[in-house]
Amino acid sequence: MNNTTTPLSNIAPETYELFNKRLAAVRQWRQEEWNAGQQTDLDQFFRSHGLCFDCKSTGIDLSPVWWSGDMPLFVPCPRCGGSGKADASRPASRPQ
Numbered sequence: 001m002n003n004t005t006t007p008l009s010n011i012a013p014e015t016y017e018l019f020n021k022r023l024a025a026v027r028q029w030r031q032e033e034w035n036a037g038q039q040t041d042l043d044q045f046f047r048s049h050g051l052c053f054d055c056k057s058t059g060i061d062l063s064p065v066w067w068s069g070d071m072p073l074f075v076p077c078p079r080c081g082g083s084g085k086a087d088a089s090r091p092a093s094r095p096q
């Protein structure tokens, strides 16, 4: 088993709470951008706020890589290395 994996219970208290709080900011941002006639894509929000879109700023790869019994285990986000911040020097991973 990869010893860098993390059970969801370890990340849920901080990371997901933070992400849920951010949803309110996303709604406000979308309304303001919509009113200004700008793009309101979610990835645009993350980019314009310097946040990693791949992991939704949680700092972890959101797909479980391993299971410990019933508990899914995760690894740090390969794009941001677990920081949750966007690296402006690297291109977006989904350039459609």
Ligand SMILES: [Zn+2]
Residues within 6 Å of the ligand: 052, 053, 054, 055, 056, 057, 058, 059, 060, 077, 078, 079, 080, 081, 082, 083, 084, 085
């Ligand atoms: Zn990331």
